Amino acid sequence: MKNVLRIKVLDRRDFVLGAGAAALLGGFFAAIPEARAITGSAEFEAALAELLKGATPRIGGVDMDLPGSVENGDYVPVGLGVESPMSDASYVKAIHLLSPANPRARVATFKFTPLSGKARVMSVMRLAKTQEVVAVAELGDGTLLMSTRSVDVKVGGCGT
Amino acid sequence: MKKPPRIKIPEGIKPGDVIEIKTLATHIMETGNRKDAAGNKIPRDIIHTFTAKFEGREVFSVALGSGIAANPYFAFFLRVPGPGTLELTWIDDDGETTVEKVPLVVA
Numbered sequence: 001m002k003n004v005l006r007i008k009v010l011d012r013r014d015f016v017l018g019a020g021a022a023a024l025l026g027g028f029f030a031a032i033p034e035a036r037a038i039t040g041s042a043e044f045e046a047a048l049a050e051l052l053k054g055a056t057p058r059i060g061g062v063d064m065d066l067p068g069s070v071e072n073g074d075y076v077p078v079g080l081g082v083e084s085p086m087s088d089a090s091y092v093k094a095i096h097l098l099s100p101a102n103p104r105a106r107v108a109t110f111k112f113t114p115l116s117g118k119a120r121v122m123s124v125m126r127l128a129k130t131q132e133v134v135a136v137a138e139l140g141d142g143t144l145l146m147s148t149r150s151v152d153v154k155v156g157g158c159g160t
Numbered sequence: 161m162k163k164p165p166r167i168k169i170p171e172g173i174k175p176g177d178v179i180e181i182k183t184l185a186t187h188i189m190e191t192g193n194r195k196d197a198a199g200n201k202i203p204r205d206i207i208h209t210f211t212a213k214f215e216g217r218e219v220f221s222v223a224l225g226s227g228i229a230a231n232p233y234f235a236f237f238l239r240v241p242g243p244g245t246l247e248l249t250w251i252d253d254d255g256e257t258t259v260e261k262v263p264l265v266v267a
Contacts, residue, residue: 117239
């Protein structure tokens, strides 16, 4: 199954750049990633589609603390977080950690409650090869945030 | 678990503090993707669930896949409502359940 998901990149530049402004700033506009494909293994694309359920996530907003390059993919420290008051009215329900190139796409789902106080977790993951790790956060009101982080892996983990 | 998990909690906790809790379990986290010398698949054996509760209320939990490294480490946070007991649970593929209860000293 090859199911390429087109993720619209929404940020403040989309609001700033109206049609007229786009004409004036043609060169600048061309440099903005309008939409980009987040691709990976069939299992990864199915897992991402299942999480997004057809909705468009906001790009950014999940802090991803991962090294840019690692010698050993068996042991890759990973920090994930979303700024949130973590109150009953406004909190982060979960952060899903996905790998586009590991044998298994779903690395972990971290679930939070207002009692967490902070939507932040540190752990250690495996990376089979160089790839762009994906984090999807689910807020209490259903909003989805998505961030990615590239990690260069010299020697892969996961027993591959 | 062969060895009990290591749990680190800060001292001098006051009600309302958001504290960081660090946990380290001992587990091979066998992925299920590897083969032995004879070419047979080594079956998956991982901790698949970690849960932290405070006085019976869920604080934080993890559904782990095989992409979490051996000896799963989690550092997470708790907004301390007052004195009480933190209950941490790890469950693996063999159904082995490890439970640690940590009373929090809250001044």
